[in-house]
Structure formats: structure tokens, C-alpha cells
Amino acid sequence: MKNAFSHTFGALDDISVDGPLARASGWIVGLEGGITDLVLKCDDLPLPTESIEIGLPSPDVQQAWPQLHGSAACRFRLTAKLTSSLVQPDGGNLFSVVPFAGCESGVPLERVVPLQVAVPTAEQALTVGHGDFVETSFSMLSLFRLVANLKKDARVLDPGCGIGRIAYALCHYLSPVGRYAGFDVSREAIAVAKTIFAGKSNFSFSHADLRNAMYNPGGHIASDEFQFPFADKTFDFTVMTSVFTHLLPAEVRNYLAEIARTLADDGSCFATFFVLDDLAKASIKSGSATLSISHPYAPGCFVQNPAVPENAVAYDAATLAAMISEAGLAIEEVHWGQWPGRSVFLSYQDIYLLKKKAAG
Numbered sequence: 481m482k483n484a485f486s487h488t489f490g491a492l493d494d495i496s497v498d499g500p501l502a503r504a505s506g507w508i509v510g511l512e513g514g515i516t517d518l519v520l521k522c523d524d525l526p527l528p529t530e531s532i533e534i535g536l537p538s539p540d541v542q543q544a545w546p547q548l549h550g551s552a553a554c555r556f557r558l559t560a561k562l563t564s565s566l567v568q569p570d571g572g573n574l575f576s577v578v579p580f581a582g583c584e585s586g587v588p589l590e591r592v593v594p595l596q597v598a599v600p601t602a603e604q605a606l607t608v609g610h611g612d613f614v615e616t617s618f619s620m621l622s623l624f625r626l627v628a629n630l631k632k633d634a635r636v637l638d639p640g641c642g643i644g645r646i647a648y649a650l651c652h653y654l655s656p657v658g659r660y661a662g663f664d665v666s667r668e669a670i671a672v673a674k675t676i677f678a679g680k681s682n683f684s685f686s687h688a689d690l691r692n693a694m695y696n697p698g699g700h701i702a703s704d705e706f707q708f709p710f711a712d713k714t715f716d717f718t719v720m721t722s723v724f725t726h727l728l729p730a731e732v733r734n735y736l737a738e739i740a741r742t743l744a745d746d747g748s749c750f751a752t753f754f755v756l757d758d759l760a761k762a763s764i765k766s767g768s769a770t771l772s773i774s775h776p777y778a779p780g781c782f783v784q785n786p787a788v789p790e791n792a793v794a795y796d797a798a799t800l801a802a803m804i805s806e807a808g809l810a811i812e813e814v815h816w817g818q819w820p821g822r823s824v825f826l827s828y829q830d831i832y833l834l835k836k837k838a839a840g
């Protein structure tokens with residue numbers, strides 16, 4: 481069943497446990513209405529609020545996000561009472577700051593406290609994009625839980641895992657029964673990931689020497705023929721964030737088919753794309769989109785830079801829908817991204833939640 485929520489956006493700067501109190505601070509804006517309340521949860525159980533301040537001045541946020549309504553006064557400080565029975569003896573509680581815009585809850589800001597795995601260096605983190613590595617990782621986990629109801633015991637596949645930005649929050653969230661497998665075309669990224677997650681026996685990373693003009697130009701295997709190295713129906717959840725945005729049509733078709741093959745019948749896939757719907761096309765034309773992906777590459781496929789097409793690839797909405805259907809997948813939900821200049825969004829790229837089509 482589709483989850484109802486209000487669109488909110490923010491970041492958690494700090495969360496700590498101080499004796500019987502848990503304290504959180506950060507910033508948050510409501511994209512569909514102002515924030516009226518915050519509730520701190522520990523492992524999904526609401527904690528009694530001790531003190532709360534919302535709408536505090538935030539000139540730094542306004543400078544970074546001038547387009548967000550309310551960004552000038554969106555900082556918060558929140559303290560809640562923590563009963564000792566809730567605290568895991570070895571640490572590792574998942575804390576969620578749940579925002580409310582009126583009576584509807586928004587997108588939680590989440591973090592496991594204390595972190596149990598060393599954070600990669602700034603240089604390593606830059607290989608998967610700008611932005612705070614830990615914050616981005618946990619904000620994606622929050623979306624997996626919100627949009628796809630990701631369970632702690634899930635078996636997760638992460639094609640194009642890079643150094644493990646998605647794996648980072650997952651290794652704090654998945655139970656010992658849960659499993660994670662990531663692969664990537666970058667030998668260096670996989671070497672870094674193997675070091676970061678060395679202590680996590682239910683996490684595995686492998687290198688696939690696939691050609692990608694941007695990430696692995698000398699690769700020996702074509703991505704459009706690559707068979708994922710896993711048996712049919714192995715995974716409950718496949719995540720592909722910021723990877724389809726670097727794949728050309730034949731590769732997208734093959735990866736969608738491989739996702740369908742390796743997903744369990746009731747599994748789901750959380751994938752991000754740049755999708756050209758009418759709004760995105762108009763924004764690119766008027767120059768208001770953050771990316772101008774306008775060079776035709778193939779029918780229904782456009783690229784930003786014809787010299788290195790894999791730099792940023794976008795698909796016409798109808799073309800992508802046809803590719804998804806041909807692969808045996810069905811679109812469950814679409815959450816349009818901020819990239820073309822939308823003011824209501826969950827993330828920068830467009831999110832597609834896919835399920836396997838029912839057999840027969």
C-alpha cells in the first residue's frame with residue numbers, strides 16, 4: 481500500500497545520547513506547508529519530548545538553499561526522554577526525527593548512534609558525489625524505509641555501489657540475518673569498500689570489469705551483456721542510486737532485466753533516473769533546470785555531453801516506462817526529483833519504485 485507523507489527536506493547535524501536524554505539538532509523545511517512539530521523516535525518508538533525549538537534562524541541554510549521556502553528560519557533543537565530499556569547494550573539504536581506539517585508526518589531524519597564503522601576520508605567520499613557522506617547515506621536509508629518499507633532482514637543488491645555510500649547506513653540498519661551485495665566497475669572503489677566494511681561478514685563487494693566511458697573506459701566486458709553474478713530471485717531489495725543516470729539504452733534494458741531476474745517475487749527495486757516528463761523538458765528549454773540534458777543520443781534518450789555520453793543520461797518518460805515493462809517490471813510509484821527545478825521533491829534525482837510483474 482502506498483505510504484502517505486508530507487514532503488519535507490532537511491539534515492541532521494548532531495544526535496547524541498546523554499544519560500536519560502537524547503538530543504538532536506539540524507534543520508528542516510516543509511515543502512508543502514510549515515513544520516509544526518517534531519517527534520524523536522528510538523527504533524521506531526516515539527520518545528516523550530523534554531524540550532523543542534523549531535524555526536530558529538538559519539542564514540547558512542538560506543545561503544545554501546535559497547530556493548527552499550522557509551530556509552531562513554528552519555533550524556531545530558530537540559531533547560527527548562530515553563528509557564534505559566530502549567538503549568541497546570552494544571549501541572546501535574536507530575534514532576529518527578519525525579517532522580510534522582499539520583497532522584501529516586514528513587520524511588524522517590535518521591541516524592544510528594553511535595556509528596560503528598569508520599567514515600571514509602573526504603577524498604574517498606568525493607568519488608560518489610558531493611555532500612556529507614554519512615548524511616546522504618542515512619537520508620537514503622530513510623527513503624528506503626519510507627517509500628519501500630525496507631525491512632531489517634532484507635537481502636539487498638546494490639549494482640554500482642561505488643565505495644559503499646548506500647552500504648554505510650545499511651550496515652548499521654540490517655540485522656545479522658540481512659545480506660548486502662554490491663558490485664561496481666571501479667576496481668579502486670571496490671578496494672576501498674572492502675576495507676571500510678571489512679568487519680561486516682554479511683556484506684560483500686565485487687569488481688566487474690565493465691566498460692563505462694566515464695568510470696571504466698578500459699573495461700573488458702560490455703554492460704549490455706553482463707549477467708549479474710547471482711542466482712534468480714536472490715534479493716528482496718535492489719537499489720540503484722545515481723547509476724542508471726550513467727547508463728545508455730541497451731545497458732539500461734539489460735540491467736532492468738537482470739534486476740527482474742534476481743529479485744524475489746515480492747521484492748522491490750528503488751532506482752533513480754533523470755526522466756524527461758513535460759515539466760523537465762520545459763525547464764531544460766527555459767534554462768531553469770539544474771542540468772541541461774538535451775542532446776539526442778538515441779530514440780527517447782538524451783545526454784548532457786555528447787563527447788562522454790555516460791556523464792549524464794536522461795530518458796523520455798514513455799521510453800523508460802516501455803523499457804521497464806519489457807523487462808518484466810512494473811512501476812509502483814514515481815517520486816519526481818528536484819533536478820529540473822521542482823519545489824516539492826524527495827531527492828535530487830527522480831525515484832522509481834519498481835516491482836516484478838505478476839506471473840501469467
Ligand SMILES: C[S@@+](CC[C@H](N)C(=O)[O-])C[C@H]1O[C@@H](n2cnc3c(N)ncnc32)[C@H](O)[C@@H]1O
Pocket residue numbers: 607608609639640641642643644645646663664665666669690691692695703720721722723726727731
Ligand atoms: C555517481 S556513482 C553512485 C554510486 C552509488 N550508487 C551511490 O549512490 O553512492 C555511479 C557509480 O556507478 C558505477 N557504474 C558505472 N557504470 C556501471 C555499470 N555498468 N555497472 C555497475 N556500476 C557502474 C560507477 O563506477 C560509480 O561508482
